[in-house]
Amino acid sequence: MRPLLSTETCMAIHGALVGSIFLIAITRSISFYQTSVRASQNLHDSMFAGCVSTTMRFYDTNPSGRILNRFSKDMGSVDELLPKAMLDASQIILSLCGTLVVTVIVNPLFLIPLAVLGVIFWFVRRIYLKTSKNIKRLEGITRSPVFSHLSASLAGLPTIRAFGAQKELIREFDAHQDIHTASFYMFITASTAFGFALDLLCLIFVFIVVFSFLLLEQDTFGDRVGLAITQAMALTGMMQWGIRQSAEVANFMMSVERLLEYRDLAPERQPERPRALNASWPEEGRIDFKHVTYRYFEGATAVLRDLSFDIRPREKVGIVGRTGAGKSSLIGALFRLAQVEGEILLDGIDTADITLESLRSKVSIIPQDPVLFSGTLRRNLDPFEDYPDVELWGALEQVELKELANTPAGLQMAVAAGGSNFSVGQRQLICLARAILRNNRILVLDEATANVDPT
Numbered sequence: 001m002r003p004l005l006s007t008e009t010c011m012a013i014h015g016a017l018v019g020s021i022f023l024i025a026i027t028r029s030i031s032f033y034q035t036s037v038r039a040s041q042n043l044h045d046s047m048f049a050g051c052v053s054t055t056m057r058f059y060d061t062n063p064s065g066r067i068l069n070r071f072s073k074d075m076g077s078v079d080e081l082l083p084k085a086m087l088d089a090s091q092i093i094l095s096l097c098g099t100l101v102v103t104v105i106v107n108p109l110f111l112i113p114l115a116v117l118g119v120i121f122w123f124v125r126r127i128y129l130k131t132s133k134n135i136k137r138l139e140g141i142t143r144s145p146v147f148s149h150l151s152a153s154l155a156g157l158p159t160i161r162a163f164g165a166q167k168e169l170i171r172e173f174d175a176h177q178d179i180h181t182a183s184f185y186m187f188i189t190a191s192t193a194f195g196f197a198l199d200l201l202c203l204i205f206v207f208i209v210v211f212s213f214l215l216l217e218q219d220t221f222g223d224r225v226g227l228a229i230t231q232a233m234a235l236t237g238m239m240q241w242g243i244r245q246s247a248e249v250a251n252f253m254m255s256v257e258r259l260l261e262y263r264d265l266a267p268e269r270q271p272e273r274p275r276a277l278n279a280s281w282p283e284e285g286r287i288d289f290k291h292v293t294y295r296y297f298e299g300a301t302a303v304l305r306d307l308s309f310d311i312r313p314r315e316k317v318g319i320v321g322r323t324g325a326g327k328s329s330l331i332g333a334l335f336r337l338a339q340v341e342g343e344i345l346l347d348g349i350d351t352a353d354i355t356l357e358s359l360r361s362k363v364s365i366i367p368q369d370p371v372l373f374s375g376t377l378r379r380n381l382d383p384f385e386d387y388p389d390v391e392l393w394g395a396l397e398q399v400e401l402k403e404l405a406n407t408p409a410g411l412q413m414a415v416a417a418g419g420s421n422f423s424v425g426q427r428q429l430i431c432l433a434r435a436i437l438r439n440n441r442i443l444v445l446d447e448a449t450a451n452v453d454p455t
Contacts, residue, residue, distance in 0.1 A: 285313045287310065
């Protein structure tokens with residue numbers, strides 16, 4: 001009787017199947033990681049949008065280290081660790097399903113003890129996740145003070161050295177680091193204990209399988225005993241690793257949960273139907289406050305109460321008062337940085353009826369503490385690239401900083417983070433040049449010349 005297929009045909013089919021498996025595996029891996037990258041990028045963008053559009057109260061109540069922690073460590077876990085754990089868990093679970101199908105075909109009764117073992121594994125996993133999720137959340141919470149302390153220490157390094165407080169700061173940092181290390185070590189030990197428990201259950205299961213042949217079926221052939229033991233060890237190993245990886249996925253999802261908290265932050269209040277504005281608004285620059293009450297957050301004590309005044313076009317008005325009198329609160333009310341009750345009119349248009357982006361782009365401010373961003377001088381003067389270089393050089397010449405940029409790099413000269421490569425006075429002059437460049441009708445100065453030489 002001739003075989004249905006020749007040896008060469010069988011080898012060709014086998015080679016084609018192996019090659020297809022190779023191509024499918026590569027395609028699956030590439031598509032999976034491309035999807036993971038897109039999902040991670042979308043999560044980062046939505047979280048950043050949530051932080052940018054939220055109220056100022058969020059930044060008053062959350063230290064910078066907590067925010068840096070979410071954008072660094074939690075985002076890193078989502079970028080690097082979560083995709084690998086998900087891929088491993090899905091591969092193991094699918095391989096386990098294929099092995100179970102083969103097992104059912106060969107020996108259906110073998111499913112009964114495997115089902116019992118699977119139920120026990122799932123029960124142990126539930127107990128472990130109740131603890132590990134809270135430990136993972138605690139580890140993320142205790143990491144934030146480390147970032148906050150380090151950031152504050154770097155910002156105040158001259159003061160720390162001037163008062164000789166290095167040892168005190170080191171002790172504080174060590175205390176924060178010890179708390180974080182303790183929570184992280186607790187997470188490691190919990191994961192190790194979970195793995196040990198699963199290994200112990202696998203050992204007990206294999207032990208039962210072996211002794212069942214020795215005590216109950218002594219006349220069984222050796223090849224069947226070896227096959228049964230090999231199957232038991234392979235299946236229990238796959239089940240154990242699959243359960244562990246699925247638990248790791250659940251733990252890493254704590255980072256996703258922490259990121260989604262920032263994505264879902266309450267945004268600043270915007271008008272339901274924004275009013276359309278002309279490109280030249282405000283044309284005159286008249287400001288009217290009518291019975292304005294200002295609070296930093298809902299339910300807080302009013303810092304401005306029933307305030308009414310008007311500033312006519314082209315007027316220069318100075319506001320003087322002791323500390324805590326509400327000078328900076330007036331600026332916050334004008335820019336609608338918090339809860340505003342009453343009416344604030346610019347050229348007769350209530351600022352509550354226009355979008356915050358339109359309002360803040362039409363009012364220039366030079367703060368007491370100048371803000372510069374890392375990048376180039378041109379990007380700091382014109383971040384949206386709305387003006388030609390000629391106007392930028394003109395603005396620099398008006399604030400007498402043209403010589404500063406008169407280098408081979410020109411407007412492309414580097415600006416360090418926070419403008420640390422400029423003096424405080426130069427930073428304020430750059431902010432003044434930025435305001436001159438925008439040429440808005442309303443300009444707010446908050447002690448803008450405090451660090452500038454009057455000559």
